[in-house]
Amino acid sequence: MATGELERPRPRPAPRKRTRPHGRIVVAAWALLIMGAFVVGDLLKRAGLATEDELPPLHAAPRLLTWQVVPAACLGGAAVAVLPSLARLLPWRVLLPVSWAASTSWTVVLALTDGLDALHRPLDAPTEYPAGLDAVRAGGPAEWLRTFTERLGGYTTHVRGHPPLPTLVLWALEEIGLRGTGWSSALVVASGTSAVVAIAVTVRHIAGETLARRALPFLVLAPLTLWIATAMDAFFLGVGAWATALTAIAAKRNSFVAAAGAGLLLGTLPYFSYGLLPLFALPLAVVILARPNRRVLAILLCCAAVVPLAFATGGFWWPDGVAATRETYLISRGSAQRSYAYFVIANIAVLGLLVGPATASALPAVFSRRRPLAWLVGAALVGVLALDVSGVTKGEVERIWVPYAAWVLLASAQHDPPARRWLAAQVGLTLAIQALVQSHW
Structure with a gap:
């Protein structure tokens, strides 16, 4: 009887009943927001008020795949059946490479439907x-970097829309x-899928292994x-995720090596994309939660200055790059003419x-309680x-949001x-998105 009494609280039915209605309301709002974004986007396109996009709010076109998604559907079904058990039973050091391999396989099989x-x-x-x-x-590269800002208008769309480091x-x-581009895409996929490991490592150090296993x-x-x-933003995801993971390791283990690595990677972020500057909210949240000692923090900050100093020495001044990119954006056709009122809502969809x-x-x-996971999800949001x-x-935020959305996913660990x-x-x-949407990325 004593054993039975101890086992009864494990399912915790009462808390789940209290949270379910809220979850259902949010899912209903989620579905309505997405449907509304596509309906309004279609109306804007028909009225000639939407630019560039065939399927707003996505920079994509409609299509219909059938048998092509069958291999991905089979792999997805197998992953649903197996991954929860693997996440619970495998030793941590084995679970991480298995998760990376699973993520890579899922990514590649989905892409090959095209x-x-x-x-x-x-x-x-x-x-x-x-x-x-x-x-x-x-x-x-030295001459190219030194003249990057002044010659920006003559470069390809993505080169002139970003700092020099991706190129x-x-x-x-x-x-x-x-x-x-085969090797370039391999780098992007390997980096992007490795973020699964980096985010799990961060959660383990900040919120515990149980939540990390549930999130994987x-x-x-x-x-x-x-x-x-294959969007380069997936590469940015990997760099940002490992910078945050190394910050967590440095803070929790007082590791100077991890602090140096974290600092170097963090220093690269603004030079990969101007839109990665707000991503610093994540390592900042880790620092607030983990409270590293002063030496670790000093090493991290000093190493974070290395890349900016190197670029400044090479002739690229980041604020000038921002100004030049904004100028080319405003005078370009298409994306600069998109409706702010529509996309400020549709981007969230x-x-x-x-x-x-x-x-x-x-x-x-x-967000019902003050938890470490809430800090990470909140920082990404x-x-x-x-x-x-x-x-x-x-x-075009389906790619731009990738480095942030991966952290928002941690809410699912609940x-x-x-x-x-x-x-x-x-x-x-x-599978539905892959079957119905032809993405340009």
């Missing part, structure tokens, strides 16, 4: 970074013999996986697509809202495992 060349095709576009590498090859990374990849299946099967292959109904349902539970309200992200119904909902949404 054909065998789907992994590198987005990077072959004339607007992308690889198309701008000729300018780096012509005069060398320099792809140039360096070529220099070590890994030429072509949702991180692997997130709808945002569709934009891991796109975030809802990236994180799925499982995350929406769990958000009330995350603050970053999204800052960019959204600023008006610099009018559309679901009691194995949570296979919620995981199935995430997979179902992912």
Whole structure:
């Protein structure tokens, strides 16, 4: 009888009854917001008020796939069945590479529904970074960097829309013999999927291993996986996630090496994308929660200054880059003409697509108490809202939100495992988007 009495509280039925109505309301609001964004977007397009996008609020076109999604559906179903058990039973050191492999497999199989060349095709576009590498090859990286701002208008869309570092990374990849967009896409996918591990490591150090294990299946099967292959923003996700993870390791273990690594990676973020500046809210949240000692914090901050100093020495001044990019954006056709009033709301609907109904349902539970998980989710949401309200992200946020949305997904760890119904909902949404939407990324 004593044993039975101890076991009764484990399911905790009362708390779940109190949180379910809130979750249902939020999921209903999530669905209405997304449907409303597409309906209003279609009306704007028909009225000639939406620019560039065939399927606003996404920078994509409608389509219909059938048998092509069958392999992905089979893999998704197997992952829903197996991942919760693996997350609970595997040793932590084994679970991390297994999760990375699962995330990579899911990403690649989803991409291949568009054909065998789907992994590198987005990077072959004339607007992308690889198309701008000729300018780096012509005069060398030092000359290219020194004149980057003044020659910005002559570069491809993505090169002139970002700081120099993404282009320099792809140039360096070529220099070590890994030429072509196939290798570039491999770098993007490997980095983007590794964020699953980095985020889990962060959660383990800040909120405990139990929550990290509960979050992993949702991180692997997130709808945002569709934009891991192959948008460079997935690479930014990986860099930002590992910078935050190393910050957590440094703070909790007093590791000077981890602090140095975290600082170096954090210093790169503003030079990958101007839109990554609000992502600093995440390592800041980690620092507030973990309270590292002064030496660790000093090493982190000193190392964070290395990359900015290197770029300034090389001739690229970040504020000038921001001003030049904004100028080219305002005088360009298309995206600058998009409706602020529409996209300030529709961008949030796109975030809802990236994180799925499982995350929406769990958000009330995350913020019902002051928990470490709430700090991480809240920091990511603050970053999204800052960019959204600023008006610099009018559309195309299905890729721009990726470095932030992965952290918002942590709300799903509130679901009691194995949570296979919620995981199935995430997979179902992912397959539906892939079957009905032809993304340009």
